[in-house]
Amino acid sequence: MKQKDQSTEETILQAARKAFTKKGLSGARMQDIADESGINKALVHYYFESKEKLFALVFEQEFGKLFSNLAAVVSSDLPLFEKIEQIVAMDFEKLSQFPDLPLFVINEVSRNPAMVVKRFRQLRIKDMLGTFQNQIDHEIKNGTIKSISATQLLINIQSLSIFPFVSKPMVKNLFKMSEKNYKLMMQLRKKEVAMFIINALKIKN
């Protein structure tokens, strides 16, 4: 039960966010959301009509969180290596704050890909990818880094940043880590991942 200093609407949305991110669309119950909000189930419908509409709203907000700022940083005019550090730092900060975000978004996009086509259009990916590829090509010509495509590099960065959050329960179990040890390991990662990527790009002689 949440306190009543915030509006009922916001309280419900918060409870819905919690339920949906934890259990998914089909696993979450309207009754749970009502209980968590400390109100009647009918009131949830009074404010948000249907489960689907409430879910769509939650999803839109979470999806936004996941991709906010990415485009801006990727197409900024920072030097490549600094840019990589920036992206990784951004990812770790965001994911530390919202660890359930990526799995939630991935799941729902997997189950209903059509849902996000519009959202992605707004992100102006083509432009972002273009300028990023230019920067990379420039470095390659300079002999600073090995040949790689912007797409592959972005996927590598996001894989190394996001996957350990997504697979947290697996990692914890597999390596028999306590919560404390997991956090410690992730703390180390934050520093090492950017270095790992940059080193992978650098040319050896």
Next chain:
Amino acid sequence: MKQKDQSTEETILQAARKAFTKKGLSGARMQDIADESGINKALVHYYFESKEKLFALVFEQEFGKLFSNLAAVVSSDLPLFEKIEQIVAMDFEKLSQFPDLPLFVINEVSRNPAMVVKRFRQLRIKDMLGTFQNQIDHEIKNGTIKSISATQLLINIQSLSIFPFVSKPMVKNLFKMSEKNYKLMMQLRKKEVAMFIINALKIKN
């Protein structure tokens, strides 16, 4: 509807696998499994008692698939770089065959971590991790590679291999790839990922 050359039991299990991996425990319907098997719903219960038991069986099998061979390769006596190539190749082969596997397993472990504690014990992680760390430390002392922990390296390898499969619908949408282009990109990745990791480990000059 599946043909009847295989036993009813196996037909049901196959349908269950399909339903559960696609929609998860809460999203899958016993009726769908029955329909897909071309039989009556009661027959599903006749063979597998309850939804939970059927799910547990499917999960156990899929979980096994995901981790089979990993321990063996990691603690084999291959040279480090060859070992990395081997792990990546293994991952790509398995995931190409069962692309829905990792998201399914990750989801259910996230929702019920207790479920896998036993399974993980059987994998003899401690031994595996120990010998792998020894090999890495040896290379570090030799000055062949930069300092890194076995844990972080394994997470890096698995992140780079698994995450693009898990996030396929996101990647496809984000980069506006057709199915063909996605497969082409993954084909390239198969070659590049191991090189990327090895290069990241190597010391410059």
Next chain:
DNA sequence: ACACATTTTAACCATTTGGTTAAAAATATT
């Protein structure tokens, strides 16, 4: 052909679940 066991089905059942309704309680308007 007959008895016995196994497999499969149709018809139910109880519970859960998303959603509705009509009235009560609280709040705002005059």
Next chain:
DNA sequence: AATATTTTTAACCAAATGGTTAAAATGTGT
């Protein structure tokens, strides 16, 4: 204070869902 408006609730409802039962169909050994 009286009236209208908004917010909240208790009680329902219909559909969906996991599960059961009793009987029918099929198979097997004698």
